[in-house]
Amino acid sequence: MTPATVDAVIRGLKKAGVSIACYLPDSLFRPLYPALDADPDIRTIPVTNEGEGAAICGGVFLSGKRAVLVMENSGLRASVEPLARMGLGAGIPVVMLMSYRGELGENNWWAIPHGITMEPVLQALRVPYAVVREEEEIERTIEAAYASAYASYYHTAIVLGGRLVR
Amino acid sequence: MMTRYDCMRALAARLSDELIILSLGGSVDEWYDAAPHMRAASLFQQQLGCVTPQAFGLAAGLPHRRIVSLDTDGGLLFNLGILATLANERPRNLFVVVWDNERYQSIGGPPTHTAKGLVDLAAMARGAGIEQAHTARDLDAFDRHCVEGLAAQEPYLVVAKVDGSVRAGIRRKHSDGREDKYIFVRHVEATEGITIMGPSEHN
Numbered sequence: 294m295t296p297a298t299v300d301a302v303i304r305g306l307k308k309a310g311v312s313i314a315c316y317l318p319d320s321l322f323r324p325l326y327p328a329l330d331a332d333p334d335i336r337t338i339p340v341t342n343e344g345e346g347a348a349i350c351g352g353v354f355l356s357g358k359r360a361v362l363v364m365e366n367s368g369l370r371a372s373v374e375p376l377a378r379m380g381l382g383a384g385i386p387v388v389m390l391m392s393y394r395g396e397l398g399e400n401n402w403w404a405i406p407h408g409i410t411m412e413p414v415l416q417a418l419r420v421p422y423a424v425v426r427e428e429e430e431i432e433r434t435i436e437a438a439y440a441s442a443y444a445s446y447y448h449t450a451i452v453l454g455g456r457l458v459r
Numbered sequence: 460m461m462t463r464y465d466c467m468r469a470l471a472a473r474l475s476d477e478l479i480i481l482s483l484g485g486s487v488d489e490w491y492d493a494a495p496h497m498r499a500a501s502l503f504q505q506q507l508g509c510v511t512p513q514a515f516g517l518a519a520g521l522p523h524r525r526i527v528s529l530d531t532d533g534g535l536l537f538n539l540g541i542l543a544t545l546a547n548e549r550p551r552n553l554f555v556v557v558w559d560n561e562r563y564q565s566i567g568g569p570p571t572h573t574a575k576g577l578v579d580l581a582a583m584a585r586g587a588g589i590e591q592a593h594t595a596r597d598l599d600a601f602d603r604h605c606v607e608g609l610a611a612q613e614p615y616l617v618v619a620k621v622d623g624s625v626r627a628g629i630r631r632k633h634s635d636g637r638e639d640k641y642i643f644v645r646h647v648e649a650t651e652g653i654t655i656m657g658p659s660e661h662n
Contacts, residue, residue: 313519338519338548341540348509349544352480352516355502355644357655360516378506383636444659 294321298457299328301428302390305435307334309388310359314338315346319365321392321458329363343368347375351385359388359439366391366411366452367404376418376448384446388438393424393454411452420448426455461598463558464626466619467493469602470556473609474500474527478647480514481529482506484565485625486558490529492629499646503632503639508537511555515545518553521651525552525609532559532573532618535580539587545614546588554608555616560623568623581618591615 302325306314315338318326330337340346343364353360362372369391379385394401395408415422421441423434431453438449463486471494479501481490487503494501504510514528535541535557545553561574572578584592591608595601595617608615634642644655 313516315516336519338544340544342538344508345512345538345540345544348512348538349516349519351509352513352518353520354516355513355640355647355655356517356520357647357651357653358520360520375506375509375512378504378509382505383640385640446656 294324294458296324298428298431298453299325301431302435302453303328303332303335305432306361308432309436309439311361311439312336312358313350313353313360314363315340315349315360316363317341317343317346317365317368319368319392319394321365321394322363322453325363343371344373344375347372347387347389348379350387351375351379354385354387362387362389364389364391365407366394367407369411369414369450373414373418376420380418380420380448386442386446387448388442389448389450390435391450391452392458393452396454398459415450418448420450421445422450422452424452424454426453426457428457431457460620460622461596461601462624462626463560463619463621464489464493465598466558466601466621469598470494470527470605471497473605476500476650477525477527477609478502478517478521479527479529480504480510480517482510482534483531486529486531488629488631489626491632492626499642502643503634503636505636507534510534511541511545512538514555515541515548515550515553518550519548521647522550522552524651525554527609528553528555530555530557532557532561532571532580533563536572536578539583542584542587542589550614551612553614554605554611555614556608557616557618558621559618560621562623564623564625581616584616589614589616592618594618594620596620
């Protein structure tokens, strides 16, 4: 992940009005986490698992502030229970930004399940999402994810793949 | 042994402008009856493991407002990691009550892991780094912890050891999670002077 990509992500989050980022760090987004930590306009909250992060983001929504859940796409699987309960049960949205592990070309055996399960899990939860592989699309897509989440009061997801994270 | 309902009545008497997130089953109906003046200020949830994380998210977003999490033994055990997160983040406006009736009451009462008397949730919280984590076994002690917890400038947790009863004859709450969310969000909007769920754009 290049510094320019990191900057584009943070610009997009700020344009969307995000002031709190919950994350469980991963390797593909490695430079993003310290950049979020260092940003004076964003409070970061490291969590012990992504489901906990999803629930915290749901609470932030109820406060009127905007949150993002940042994680590897494997974290989606850990988040399914709170996402289903909050989103389908109460209409409390969580916007997720995840790295695409297990994309075509993945060379780690342990990451293969993440690629196989990500899109079917998003589809099972009926979460609108976009896979972004071009830097110039990042800002606009993040803004779009928040626009949809705050019109539908349902989750949305931005997946960064391809050369953006490899 | 004290009842959860009596504890709720004691806590409710000390609340006015706080925001509450709670779970689960019978405790929802009990709180609805025990704290009628806090109904709009309470988000009634039906989910294990989400209650204290949501309350913390709310506390992070509204740092000037006192937030109360009414969690349960089963709910806290579902996601113990939140204890470590609270210890690290140290919210100054979050009071966590854990109703520990040693059972999954909403599905008929099979035991949780606290039922054998070996698992000490308050000690686990202290081990995670929440220094103000206590167990209350009688109403006076519980009420004292409410006073402390509602004024604390650091995360404060009290485990209330309560019996397995549900108050007889209480009104059932009729609304679902979606209606509950709207009621709660409109209350936060009105009392904070903010817009959370605003009008759609016309374009």
